[in-house]
Amino acid sequence: MTSLQKDKKSLIMDETEFGYIKWIQKRLKYKPEVIIGSGDDTAVIKIKSFGSKQNNSLLYATTDTIVEGIDFHISSATPEQIGYKSVAVSLSDLAAMGGGFSKIYALISASLPKNLAKPHFTHPLFQGINYVSKRFNVQIIGGDISSTRGPITITSTLFGIDKGLKPIRRNGACEGDALLVTGKLGGSILNKHLSFTPRLREAELLNRHYKINSMIDISDGLLADLDHILEASNVGALLDTLSIPISPEAYKLAKQNKIKSLNHAFSDGEDFELLFTTPIKEAVQIIHDKRLAKTPISIIGLIRKQKGIFLCNSMRKTSRIAPQGFKHF
């Protein structure tokens, strides 16, 4: 779920993708070794060795597709950037489970139109894939190239082997938790969606040293992804609008299209930042943790029992809002 928000006119989230996914999820049955199936940022499986009673590795698996004309434009993205993004989007999903992998493996499947299945495009595309893979210690173990009469479509499937940390799910947010976010939000379409750094390092540090109750990466937009946490955890949230970290790009976009910068931070897709909840005491420690000093981290609200997302604005007035985010179809 990584598509850019292109159509600013329709801020109401279309339910088609989520409706379809829920319909499927109801029909999936898992054996006990599937600790987390469809419905979180990655699946998690306990792998038992054949003939051994002793267990076990955890295997985290995720897949994501980027499509030309939706997730990037060939006119404004270089082949290197397209390759980079194709893997980085899935790395962000791995990060959202709490990071911390002893190994990460990738399978890349690219569908290319005939005129681009040539070295001038495929070589730099691979170089982008290889660059991000080396940077995050990912081994590319397989792939597939097929021909298409349509847009470039690249699917990256990653799996990570754990190193003893627990997965952090979407469904663990507790009443009283603080809500935190890494980075600055909004306006990703101007550049960041092609060059963002998957927050694997931050996620592992948080998971290793703090009690993180829930986590997700922001791909559909802050409010939409917050809603995923809230729905899975059966809670609500109160956001402090003055605390939302707004990116310079969101301000820039706001000048161009007259949509408030705060709304860009709320609803633009593809920030690929971490949104997570933790007890307030830990939240304060996280804010002052020197190991995380290079990454902006903000406390933006609180988890509460009452369902829904509420905003507390600069006048200290509270109002309820609808989750807004990328319209998938």
Added chain:
Amino acid sequence: MTSLQKDKKSLIMDETEFGYIKWIQKRLKYKPEVIIGSGDDTAVIKIKSFGSKQNNSLLYATTDTIVEGIDFHISSATPEQIGYKSVAVSLSDLAAMGGGFSKIYALISASLPKNLAKPHFTHPLFQGINYVSKRFNVQIIGGDISSTRGPITITSTLFGIDKGLKPIRRNGACEGDALLVTGKLGGSILNKHLSFTPRLREAELLNRHYKINSMIDISDGLLADLDHILEASNVGALLDTLSIPISPEAYKLAKQNKIKSLNHAFSDGEDFELLFTTPIKEAVQIIHDKRLAKTPISIIGLIRKQKGIFLCNSMRKTSRIAPQGFKHF
């Protein structure tokens, strides 16, 4: 690598995909736990549990993409068939490594145009995916649905956990081995490419009871995939044209398009049968193995030292031919 041969005029194999893949493979580096990397039907990885010196599971991973207009046509394939095929093509890759998995997991990534991202299409599509998954004990653990302005594109990534059998590679064919094939070949485009049975059962049986030196599934065409075995094993082959099992569909196509049925069997893509080599003595036992009686298995030739593919025809004359198969781009 699963695309149908559409253009019968160009029987000469285009090297673009293979050339590109080789260029990539040279640039990939693996750590020792990657037993088989890119270049076979699946990758194989040894998974060590965190904190344990004892090992370990083998994880087989493969990915494959089907694209509308190339691998199927929306006018002639039902949504169920498209779903079935999307998973079956990857199952065939797992089979080609020697079958035998204690668990198989799937991640499915579908890019759909807006008009098809509706229940009338998505529900039967999922039912096809679910049908083949249940039949082969595959658990669907995740996926992704994205929007596209182009053709339907579905990527299935499967991984299998071993149950104590060794992987069978492409590179183990020995001089003097017999060359065998399951099923009947050619004309898959008429129906079989949408409804074939991945040969997991046969592959496991062969791997468990016989010394199979090399194996591949036929996706690009008999000669093209044979060439993959020969090149990887650094040997050649002599085929007996009278022993090639030609499918009824190949005969039917031959009448329509005046291309010999034997050439259909040689070069049509998407048979998804197993092509393998084994010592002659074992080959004879395999042919008479009652457990395999339901599946036609034919001895079609011999592996020899001299490189290249040679045909021995009905007049007992021998001639060299070029590997022919699906033109990917």
